[in-house]
Amino acid sequence: MPxxxxxxxxxxxALDAIRAExxxxxxxxxxxxxxxxxELSMQSQLRSGAIAFxxxxxxxxxxxAPVAGIPGLAYAFADYPPLWAALDEGPLSERIRDALGAFGLRSFRIVDNxxxxxxxxxxxxETVADLHGLKIRVPPSPLLTSLFRSLGAxxxxxxxxxxxxxxxxRIADGMExxxxxxxxxxVYEVQKYLSRTGHSWDGLWILAHGKTWDALPGDARGVISRHFDAAVTRQRQDFVAMNTQAEARLRARGLSVATPDRAPFRAALAASGYYADWKARFGAEAWRALERHTGPLGA
Incomplete structure (x- = not known):
């Protein structure tokens, strides 16, 4: 992150506090x-032990780990309470952590992005049609790639x-x-239009190389875990405050801001087969664990 x-x-x-303590x-x-x-390079470095976290x-x-992307399913979560309930504990969180653990990774709490x-x-x-043909920068995410292709971008x-x-x-016409x-x-310096589509949520997992982590003394693991947990709590609070004020700051920087109706975007995704496709890919059990917190998806 920047x-x-x-x-x-x-x-x-958190790292300053760990050093001090x-x-x-x-x-x-x-x-x-x-x-x-x-990101993909650092994931590879982490798995090899070249970096510790x-x-x-x-x-x-x-x-x-395909299931790690499931919280970012388009329009799955509308607000934070069900999101944190899903990712901090319970079947969906356990499924994601187990999938990451299979690759030798130890996961901490997830940071808000x-x-x-x-x-x-x-x-x-402002409408689904406005996305047609636009080149939109996305991270290396099959879920986000599928989302924008389904909407015609x-x-x-x-x-x-x-x-x-x-x-x-102009290699890309925009980003999300x-x-x-x-x-x-x-990027507001080289873009003109902000559209509050709210199409997906993304978070940032703090991960450790499992063997490196397990080799640390127990008291060291305790100190690191405690300060990482505190950092996530603080970050989530700071992020919400920053996000609440961000639209006004971006308007002040000259961006034109639109707030489209999101229902047609979700309907277009359902009609395209987006939800049916991802339900098949994630599997029925993972989908049920997700819908415990989101309600029915893709209807």
Whole structure:
């Protein structure tokens, strides 16, 4: 994440607290802004043990453990209470954590990266038809790629660190992300229209290399876990506050803001077979675990 993202600032505070509490015995160095590579590269480095921890999006983890992407299903969650209930404990959380554990990864609580909106340079997105033909930058997520293809757009996968340049040079016509991420990456400097589509939620799992984690003394694991948990709680609060104020700040920076009716977008996805397809891919048990918190999807 960029340095200004609340996930980064909360983790910086946590690592400082860990160093202070242990008199420097535990020293974890943070590399923000994709300094160690793309998300997929860092996932590979984590699995090999080349890095001890990483913060990576649920959407990109879907390429490794498919069920990890299920919280980002389009219009599944409308608000935070059912989302955190699903991901902090219970069958859906257990299913995702077990899937990541099968790849030797130890998962902590998930960080908020928000409900995602569309920002473009060519036109506002007020109806489904406005997406047709637009090249929209997405992370390496099959779920988000499928979502935009189902709505008639042309999704293109671009590393986050390269997105600003891609938008500036019109390799992509727009991107989709949360408002704090749009602010942190400063893409508002090269885009014109913000559309509050709220089409998907994404979070960031804090993950550890399992063997490295298991080799640490028990007291060290306890200190790290406690401060990581506190960082997630703080980050979720900071993110909501930042997100609440972000639209006004982006308007002040010159963006035109539209708030489309979301029901036609969800209806178009259902008609395209998007929900039926992902129900088949995720499997009936995972789908039931999701619908415990969301209600029926795809109707």
């Amino acid at each position: 340095q200004a993202h609340p996930a980064t600032t909360s983790l910086v505070a 242990t008199d420097g015995r535990i020293d974890i160095t943070l590399y923000p802004d994709s300094q160690l590579g793309s 990483t913060l990576t999006s649920a959407s990109s983890l879907q390429t490794l 928000g409900f995602r909106d569309v920002i473009t340079s060519l036109r506002p997105v 042309s999704p293109v996968t671009i590393n986050l660190a390269e997105t600003y340049a891609a938008l500036q040079t 992300n949360s408002l704090p991420q749009i602010e942190a990456t400063k």
